[in-house]
Structures are given as C-alpha cells and as structure tokens.
Amino acid sequence: MTKIVVVTSGKGGVGKTTTSAALATGLALRGFKTTVIDFDVGLRNLDLIMGCERRVVYDLVNVISGDANIKQALIKDKKVDNLFILPASQTRDKDALTTEGVEGVLNALRDDMKMDYIICDSPAGIEKGALMAAYFADEAVVVTNPEVSSVRDSDRIIGILASKTRHAEQGDGDIPARLLLTRYSPERVENGQMLSVEDVQEILAIELLGVIPESQAVLNASNAGSPVILDIDSDAGQAYSDAVARFLGDQLPHRFVNVNKKGLFGRLFGG
C-alpha cells in the first residue's frame, strides 16, 4: 500500500526540504520505492538539495496540466535506487495546483508507478501549496526549530492537519503527526539559551520522531547537492538515519540531545 507523507512546518527555513530529501533517501536506501514531490510552486529548491537541478525537464504543474505524463516528469536519482524526484514548477500562477490535479498525480504514482512512499515537501505558510501538500497525506512530519516563532507556527500547522486533510474531512480522524526537532544545540539548551526537546514536546504534545543537531554537515550536503543522510559519518546524517528507522517503527534512543557523548536519554532509560 502506498503511503503519502507530508513534511510541513508553517515557518520557512526550518529544514523541510532538507528533511524531505533525507527521509525520501533513507526510505529508498531501505528498499522502498519512493518519490519526493516539491510542492513549492514558484520557488523550486528540492532539485538543488537532491542534486538533480540540471536534469529537470518537466515538473509537477506540467503533469497536472497534461503537458507531460508522470513517467516523463519523474527524475530518477543517480546515487540511490528506488528514489525519484518530482520537481515544482517555476510558474508564478498560484492556481496551478488543483485538488483534482494533485489527486491525479498521486494516483498515477500509486497505481502506475507502484510507489511505496510519496513524500510531499510542503512550502512554508498556510496558503494553497501547503494545503495541497497536506490534503492527501496519510501521515505528517512536523519540522520545528527550538525557537518561539517556529514552535508557534508548528502548533498552527498541527491544528490545520487535524481539520484540513482528506482523512479528517472523511471523518477518519486526525492523521498521525510526528515532531522532528532540527537545528538543536545541546550546549545552548544546557545554558538555558534554547528550548529543550522536552519543552517543545510539552507545548506541541505530539510524538517525537527525532532530533537533528545543528550541524555543518547540513550546509555541506546542500552545497554538494547530496542529501545529508548519505553523509553517514556526520551527526546530522546519523540523526536522520535514526529518524527514518523510527518512522518505520523501530524503537531507538534519541542521540545528540545531550552535551555528554552518552545521551541523557541513554542514561535515564538504561541505554
């Protein structure tokens, strides 16, 4: 069965695209046939993070409008098997994304391309693009920075996810939404300069999928156009690998949340 996952946050610049790229790559590495779709119409960037910007011919809006079929538009990743990218278009037409159009693309990915996972990289904000990215989702990953405006916006988005998805409208209840805390700095948390994982979790009250430490590896990865999860020696890459494992149901302790090498969670819960 195909699972549709939206990666969202409300606020911009917190790591949605980085996370979408890492999550999709991680799932593909584990053998799941995965497509990652950029919903940020007009501000395409996932192609750069995935390192396929020079291979873009057709895009999401081309498929919706019938100028290209899904097979023509999908870009097959060169580094990882089972991984495909559907870029956003650079059109400025806000109405290019329609509910029927997006549904058609998702159906084609499910029925014709036999995808296991479809990752929808949401744009920032709560406009059409963000609503479309979330509407058909079966599950959500809420990306948040330990910072007031990001946490507040995430709470808004969690509220929207609870009412504005197809599952919610059909009365199936809320879709599962999990928190991914990014740009985390244990040193600053310890000095009382940054909200802790526990603080953010207490406020947002959703399950924790992972904590990604603030890391030079993320910028290195985007500079190179290679998802950070492929940088297996880096802290951020390992944290994303853990998050993907948890996403698939594994129980793993959270690493990189404490200043000490041995994590606080490890010591508290007998790791």
Place this chain on the structure above:
Amino acid sequence: MSIFSYLLPKKQTSASVAKERLQIIVARERSTRGGPDYLPQLQQELLMVVRKYVPVGEDAVNVQVDRDSGCEILELNITLPEEEAQQQY
C-alpha cells in the same frame, strides 16, 4: 554578599521565558482554533458595545464555540470590573 546571591532565586533563563510565553499564546490560539472565521471580529464588536456602557479591558469578552453531540453552542463570557471602578465611570 555571595551568600545572599546564593539564597536568592536563580535568574530566569531566556529559554524558560520563551517556554512560558509560548504556553500562553499557544493555549490562547488553540481556544479559537476550528471556530468560524467571524469569531475574532464578533469579539471585537462585542467589546465595543460593552465598552459603551461599562469600562472593560481587552480580555473582558471571551467568545467560544463548542460542539456538543452535533449541536453548536456559542458561548459568550463578559467579565465586568469591580463595583468601584464602575461607579467612577
């Protein structure tokens, strides 16, 4: 001097200030979540009407929609000031 500073409560960190502010604003925004779009304006206009007669603060009027077994209830809560303040008015 140092013994006094030791006894005094620790200065609040910026993270704990952030947490407190967030808890308050998030709780407030959640209370209006999912309600009809006209609620904030209704609240403002009600406040203006009440103020024609009684001096009340910004937070005096509270509007909320509750759903109870298929029935929607619009709940208005108006907090009036103390007697003395009213007489002065």
